[in-house]
Amino acid sequence: MKSSKIISKLPYQEPFLYVKSIDEVSEDSIKGSYTFKASSWFYKGHFKNNPITPGVILTECAAQIGLASFGFYLLSQQRDIDLEQVKLAMTSTNVEFLKPVLPGDKVVVEAEKIYFRFNKLKVSVKMFDVSGNLVLRGELAGVILP
Amino acid sequence: MTSEAIQERLKTIVKPYINNQENFEKLSKESDFINDLEINSANLVDIVLDVEDEFDIRIENDDMEKMTKVEATVEVIQKKLSQK
Numbered sequence: 001m002k003s004s005k006i007i008s009k010l011p012y013q014e015p016f017l018y019v020k021s022i023d024e025v026s027e028d029s030i031k032g033s034y035t036f037k038a039s040s041w042f043y044k045g046h047f048k049n050n051p052i053t054p055g056v057i058l059t060e061c062a063a064q065i066g067l068a069s070f071g072f073y074l075l076s077q078q079r080d081i082d083l084e085q086v087k088l089a090m091t092s093t094n095v096e097f098l099k100p101v102l103p104g105d106k107v108v109v110e111a112e113k114i115y116f117r118f119n120k121l122k123v124s125v126k127m128f129d130v131s132g133n134l135v136l137r138g139e140l141a142g143v144i145l146p
Numbered sequence: 147m148t149s150e151a152i153q154e155r156l157k158t159i160v161k162p163y164i165n166n167q168e169n170f171e172k173l174s175k176e177s178d179f180i181n182d183l184e185i186n187s188a189n190l191v192d193i194v195l196d197v198e199d200e201f202d203i204r205i206e207n208d209d210m211e212k213m214t215k216v217e218a219t220v221e222v223i224q225k226k227l228s229q230k
Contacts, residue, residue: 089188091186091188092188115195117191117194117195118191118194118207118210119191120188120191141188143188
């Protein structure tokens with residue numbers, strides 16, 4: 001499945017779509033990116049007069065690439081299914097935030113499969129800024145129901 | 147391996163995932179992972195994977211679906227061990 005097709009099948013839309021591109025994907029890993037628009041809704045409140053991307057949004061971005069997009073790809077490799085009907089649920093997050101991500105910053109997310117079995121995908125994930133600095137790392141898991 | 151020995155090892159495996167300590171302490175053959183031990187259904191997958199590692203067996207979808215209670219889980223493990 002082509003990477004542009006993965007994004008079009010994801011069950012997200014503005015203002016809660018945090019995947020811009022899927023650049024590499026295989027049975028074992030995925031790599032994608034997103035650029036946080038300076039006009040994004042959450043900067044007005046996080047923080048007052050000091051906009052910084054909330055950790056929960058960084059986690060969401062990591063999950064939309066590392067779990068949802070990756071899961072859609074893995075599922076589509078296993079069988080012929082209607083991705084429009086797939087249901088997603090994130091079940092655990094264990095992440096550390098190492099550097100702030102500011103309005104307009106681009107991030108690259110890389111996720112490696114730990115396992116994908118019985119409809120549960122668990123990955124180890126890393127997020128980098130454009131300079132290659134690690135900004136987030138951890139493990140995410142979710143269930144993907146065809 | 148006796149079913150008692152398997153149950154004892156299974157108890158150690160499920161411990162990190164339980165949310166009802168009282169029912170865990172009095173764990174029996176009848177204990178239900180979700181209703182009695184209050185294990186999150188997503189963690190049942192982790193339990194199955196831990197069981198595979200602990201007993202060096204491979205569990206398939208149809209066996210996984212049976213593994214909702216201690217007794218049925220012990221039976222699946224015993225069956226898989228006998229097939230090795």
